[in-house]
Amino acid sequence: xxxxxxKEVLFRKSIMxxxxxxxxxxxxxxxxxxxxxxxxxxVMENYAKPGMKIFDPFAGFGTVGLVARLYGLSYELWDxxxxxxxxxxxxxxxxxxxxxxxxxxxxxxxFIPKWSNIGxxxxxxxxxILAKAWGVYHSxxxxxxxxxxxxxxxxxxxxxxxxxxxHKLYKSRYAKEKVDRLLKQxxxxxxxxxxxxxxxxxxxxxxxxxxxxxxxxxxxxxxxVDVLEEDLREYAHVMLTSPPYLxxxxxxxxxxxxxxxxxxxxxxxxxxxxxxxxxxxxxxxxIKSSTYYTYRALIQEQNLIELYDNYFHAILGVFERLSQKIxxxxxxxxxxxxxxxxxxxxxxxxxxxxxxxxxxxxITYVDKIVSRVMFSTKKNPAxxxxxxxxxxxxxxxxxxx
Numbered sequence: 001x002x003x004x005x006x007k008e009v010l011f012r013k014s015i016m017x018x019x020x021x022x023x024x025x026x027x028x029x030x031x032x033x034x035x036x037x038x039x040x041x042x043v044m045e046n047y048a049k050p051g052m053k054i055f056d057p058f059a060g061f062g063t064v065g066l067v068a069r070l071y072g073l074s075y076e077l078w079d080x081x082x083x084x085x086x087x088x089x090x091x092x093x094x095x096x097x098x099x100x101x102x103x104x105x106x107x108x109x110x111f112i113p114k115w116s117n118i119g120x121x122x123x124x125x126x127x128x129i130l131a132k133a134w135g136v137y138h139s140x141x142x143x144x145x146x147x148x149x150x151x152x153x154x155x156x157x158x159x160x161x162x163x164x165x166x167h168k169l170y171k172s173r174y175a176k177e178k179v180d181r182l183l184k185q186x187x188x189x190x191x192x193x194x195x196x197x198x199x200x201x202x203x204x205x206x207x208x209x210x211x212x213x214x215x216x217x218x219x220x221x222x223x224x225v226d227v228l229e230e231d232l233r234e235y236a237h238v239m240l241t242s243p244p245y246l247x248x249x250x251x252x253x254x255x256x257x258x259x260x261x262x263x264x265x266x267x268x269x270x271x272x273x274x275x276x277x278x279x280x281x282x283x284x285x286x287i288k289s290s291t292y293y294t295y296r297a298l299i300q301e302q303n304l305i306e307l308y309d310n311y312f313h314a315i316l317g318v319f320e321r322l323s324q325k326i327x328x329x330x331x332x333x334x335x336x337x338x339x340x341x342x343x344x345x346x347x348x349x350x351x352x353x354x355x356x357x358x359x360x361x362x363i364t365y366v367d368k369i370v371s372r373v374m375f376s377t378k379k380n381p382a383x384x385x386x387x388x389x390x391x392x393x394x395x396x397x398x399x400x401x
C-alpha cells in the first residue's frame with residue numbers, strides 16, 4: 001500500500017466558532033469518551049455542504065448532533081445507551097428557571113429504582129430525599145423533566161457512594177469519606193442547595209449554547225439501539241463517529257446509576273450490557289488489513305487475542321455495513337490503544353480495510369491530546385504497572401469513490 005497522507009492539527013485551536021472544549025452544553029454532564037466539539041466542527045467547516053445529513057452510529061453524549069445544529073445540518077444519532085435521548089431532549093429544549101425545591105418539598109409520590117444494589121450506592125438517609133425528588137421527575141410533564149434532569153443526575157451521584165470525579169461507577173475511598181462527612185451535616189439542606197445550584201449552572205450552559213445560534217434542523221435519535229445489528233433506513237451524506245476504544249467499552253456499566261434512577265429495571269440494563277462489544281458474540285467478517293494480522297501475531301495471551309478479534313470484527317463490520325448508505329465521506333476518530341504495552345494502530349487498520357472496500361483515503365489528521373480525564377493516571381489501573389497513555393488521536397478521512 002502506498003504511503004498515506006498525514007497532517008498534524010490541534011483541533012481545539014482550529015475552530016473559532018466554539019470558544020473552548022467545555023463551552024456551554026459540551027460540558028453539561030460528565031460522560032465517557034466524549035468528542036471535543038471542535039472535531040465535528042472541523043469536519044463540518046471543511047467538508048460539509050448545505051443540505052448534507054450527518055450520521056453518528058456511536059453517538060454517546062450526542063456531540064455530533066449538537067454541533068450539526070450550529071451549522072444548520074440535519075443529523076441522525078444512534079447509541080446503545082438510552083441516555084443519548086434524555087441528554088438530547090434537554091439540550092434542544094427552551095428552559096427557564098423554576099423553583100423546583102418547593103415543588104419537591106410539597107410532593108408526596110416517591111420513586112425508588114428497581115435495583116437490588118440500590119442500598120450499596122446510597123445510604124438510607126439519602127434514599128429518602130432522592131426518592132422524593134425523583135418522584136417529582138417521574139410524575140412531571142416533559143418540560144419539567146428537562147429542567148430537572150441534569151441537576152438531579154449530578155446531585156444524585158454526589159449523594160451516593162459513587163465517585164463523581166471519575167467516569168466509571170466506582171466506590172472509592174474518597175466517596176466513602178464524602179458520604180460520612182455529609183451524614184454529619186444538614187444533608188437535606190445541602191441536597192436542596194446543590195440541586196438549585198446545578199439548575200442555575202445547567203441554564204447558564206444552555207444559554208451559552210444558544211449564543212452560538214443553533215438552528216432547528218431535522219434529526220433522528222435512536223437510543224438503546226444495537227448498532228452491531230441495525231441498518232440505516234435512509235441514506236446520509238457523511239458518517240462522523242468515534243467507535244468505542246479497544247479496552248474501554250463498558251459505557252453501560254459507567255452509567256448504571258443514572259439508568260436505574262431514570263426508571264430502567266435490572267433486566268433491561270443487563271440486556272444492554274450484554275450488547276456491548278466485550279461481552280457478546282460478534283459476527284465474523286473478512287478483515288482486509290495486513291496491519292491487523294501483523295499486530296495480532298504479536299499478542300501472546302489467548303483472552304487478549306479474543307478481545308482484539310472481537311473488537312475489530314465488531315467495528316469494521318459496523319463500518320462495512322453502514323457505509324453502504326453513506327454517499328460522500330466517512331470521518332472516523334480513533335486513538336491507538338494498547339494491549340499489554342503493544343500500541344495498536346487502529347486508524348491504519350480501519351483505513352486499510354475501508355480502502356479495500358472501495359473508499360479513497362484523503363488524509364489522516366493527527367491531534368495531540370492536551371487534557372483527558374480518562375487518560376490522566378500514571379499507572380494502568382488493570383495491571384498497576386507504569387503505562388504511557390494515549391497522547392494522540394487520529395481523524396481518518398475516507399471518501400466514497
